Amino acid sequence: MARSVYLTGVGAGGGKSTVALGLAELLSRQVERIGAFRPLVPGHGPDPILALLTERYRIDLPIAELHGATYAEAAALVADGRREELISRIVQRYRDVERRCPAVVVVGSDFADGGDGAGPRELAFNARLATEFGSVVVPVIDGLGQEPEAVAAAARGAYHDLDELGATVLAVIANRVPGPMALPELPVPAYTIPEVPTVSAPTVAEVAAALGATLLAGDDAALARDVLDYVVGAAHVPTLLDHLTDGALVITPGDRADLLVAAGAAHVAGQVSLAGLVLTLGERPDPRAMRLVEKLGTGLAVLSVPSDSYDTVAASSRIEGRPSAANPRKVEAALGAFEGRVDTVGLARRLRVSRSERVTPLMFEYDLIDRARATHRRLVLPEGTEERILRAAEILLRRGVADLTLLGRPDDVARRARELGVDLAGAAVVDPAASDWRDGFAEEYARLRAHRGVTVDLAYDVVAQPNYFGTMMVHAGHADGMVSGATHTTAATIRPAFEIIRTVPGVTVASSVFFMLLADRVLVYGDCAVNRDPDAAQLADIAISSAGTAARFGVEPRVAMLSYSTGTSGAGADVEKVAAATELVRERRPGLLVEGPIQYDAAIDPRVAATKLPGSPVAGRATVFVFPDLNTGNNTYKAVQRSAGAVAVGPVMQGLRRPVNDLSRGASIPDIVNTVAITAIQAAGQPS
Template structure:
């Protein structure tokens, strides 16, 4: 049975798009097949289209929502007393695009002076779609008691307790800066100077006020400045600025604004990570100072030059190292005063083409919606669910939190690693140990605008190296290791981190942001060794397809495994899939399916399949299978009609490294999807390698994987 949840705003400016995004994400996390529908497009003043919520959902998720009806068309039907025609079209589009979904999130209309009929239309659409209703409200200038009264009035206006379709309310923008009328009206200066919010209601007060209300509180979303940090690109487009140096224009985010009107010594304290420095183009002292700060590692957001003066060519040549390092520099014709007014008019809503910010908004909002209620909604549907990418990522972080492991990061002075450690601590994913000089780590963290809280530990290698010499000599005495050589090897932080793992001082190790795979894996192979019963170390990648997660192995370690080794890789990969909530249906990949082909390569795959079946009779495994037969139901019916795996495989085992690595990269790049890994399998203790191009989020998820592996090994032992 499917369910339709309609979000109906109580007033304007409630952040309806944000709540829609959060609802979709919260349902996806529970493995539901989610649909989204905005019946009638409602463009904001100045918007030229497309409709924002539909465009964001279409661009940033795997959903394909219906195009909403144009506002002008809806108004013409209502004004000519053809409301029934409008509702019929709304229902027809719903059935066409959302009929097969478990749960559909429907975004209602916002009542405005231009759309006074919106409240009536919301009620009619909810009835036509047989939708359950969730109100969306924001406190504005009300205190918690006044907010509750306002919500209860809206609840009564739609039937109150007699209307069983009314589920409750989600309160958004708690603690947001508001004007005297209660409208959320932040501008750049208010946000980035950290002004106090004018809202009289707090999260705790709202929760307390609704405890005895007839309206259930289904979510309470605190306002946070982090969700509204725009890209330099967005601001440059708004100002119609000339780009003097592009740098990281599309990636850097602005978190403060400083107008550089004073002397340089009085401005230096404002040269901070994410800072937009606004200065007249004829202030070479400010330009040079900003570039010096950037060259010293401070990731300044951007340099905005006013007045229309082209900066001197020789000056720009002097500042070239900062430009090469990514500092965006933009120029506007307006003077500083007019530029400040233009900045205040900047729209801080999420752009439709900013996937990173959309992802952040979705995750943050979803995390503040009642998880028990979401689970109840999903439990009411009867479709067998696949593990979608959002559900998988959520499962990773939740399992990692439960594991509560201590993970060592040997590359402790690497900026991405420092950011990842801080994020893990903030989210409770793991307790990270950074190896590096504490002063150097603190300096780099400060330059990146990162705060290292209690969940991050910094260990100076020089202070602890000596205590690992004797244990390392003991472990490697059969290889003739001496104290002198051990001391030299321990100068390598990867070796030091591995010894900490070997001595049970940490639960896992993650490296590779600057080191090669061989550099990361060699010390653990020497000091940690393989787990009992494992003959080799292998790897898997988690491939995050739009609607499910697949496991690929081995794509990183074993160049040409034997049939026996291939069987072990299949078993290891199946066990890893199970540990992360993926039902393993293992396809042994080859260039032929079943008995259709011959040759040493396909014979190896066939033999490996038989060996794996003998070792693990309960395992759902089949091979050899061609990739298309393994993944496509229509091909499977023709090539392998009796296979328990063909057409529904979740774990793909490739015959050699050449095939596996090529396939994973081809799929990843051609389909533009995320892959997490490689995750190493078969080690006695968890060690994982990173790509040297890893993003901060990649490192975070790899740390989570490592923590979960450690817990899994605890259960085995």
């Protein structure tokens, strides 16, 4: 059983960051913490791959301890004939990391960076280290600009060379291949990952830094755009317009106000989606032209550089981007490329890393994406022009988490996406007001609400509202679930669900839970968002639903029915309600571990539990906490969130026949991604 996987390039480059991310993501779903290691690193500044893995996967070891030696140190030892001393030093430093981490991703050396012994010597060096580490090996072939025959030959050669050197090869991966191709049949799996321009494309910010440019206009979002092409503007406006391409950085002399305005107008009109504009020769544009560009609201960065257009293009074309923690869009694009072409389930099975019994926050978050990808449901997002929704949608589409429908006028959604520089390829856009479904939805809503006096005419106006329209899509089977609330209140999100979708038969009340991601564990809190003062029967429903939700998401349910007293130590109507609810849970779910009434400290702290409820299978080990009322639950989850630095994922609705989930209006982009993934998993567990 391997404790680590060793990633080695075959020649320089190869996009090892993409494969390292994919392998780290795979391992992070199985163990409570992963480590990262590089045998050799440049001596100047933090290694970019280590910096990325350390931040994304919350590796709490100092980055200075995650490598064996610098290239300069290695070259000096080899030149002195002390190669074995170098090997010994690297192995010792690796063991220091391995002792503290259940699994380690090792990214092998790239001697092309250090200038010493590329080719066979490099491969032999990495094979030797992998053997010393006890690692399985994944060779990465760079397919960029290569013919399929050359890539196939390199893959075959890499496997056989490593095998002859005594390494255990896990799989062979050809990265950045130009198009569909098959690798030769080998004794191990072989995968190809296509070239994804957005992964290796520099951002406008990276180009600006490399050129020493001055920013004349644009914000952080404008600087984060990917540069996929370069267009030099020197001719007349019609000629420039003919040559503009999506993702192009327009480079033109600073005194060509006509080209500056024309490019900005083409971008705003939707003719093309540009990356930005670079004005050369140190010439500042006419202030009147700049004011016009700003009034157009292009959302593009305008840079000024002292060099001429030729030198600017030459310098820009040498800049290559790479995934980094500072650019999560590239990280998600890289992971999407890896997961789209690599059998991660099969690869995980071949790795055979012992899965942790405890679910950690990192495992929980990354497992959500993996499970949602496997279900691939259809979800609707009513807030189709909200920035956070659109940025989250781009991530979800790139990772293949779900098929998405955004609600809004198509022109408005396209314009907003263009302003933000996000790629929504693959998402459907539906305008509730103009949809062919509106008439049918109105008739169905009127039928469902006839007992409330709702007519078809009234329903026609109601179902045009995004949340009602989205809920009707779920009800009618056009979507499997809905996520809303980034700009709407909780009531506006869940009221349509209560009216249209309603609860699962046998469940008297819909409720919610929060997944509380603490530093070392995941807890489930219910109900902290919906029911103000549930009675005993409703509280029992909430407990059973919460336990089911916990189990569905990999948290073993041990349910604590919370009160201000433990066991029989207190009295009063509130305690009696919790006691009655606990008995109802035991009657309805005899196999479920449940304890109540119980105080929070006795539920979570084994030392307190040993005093207050010795011998209880739940006390001190609870994972599901059911609060007696909304006041207690809402305040407690917020107190834990703020005081303990916990991440609260939710509220996640439960008890509905189809999943509809609410977002906090302060939801971050990762919050939205997680909630959509949760909704997809819930939808997969619902009867069709």
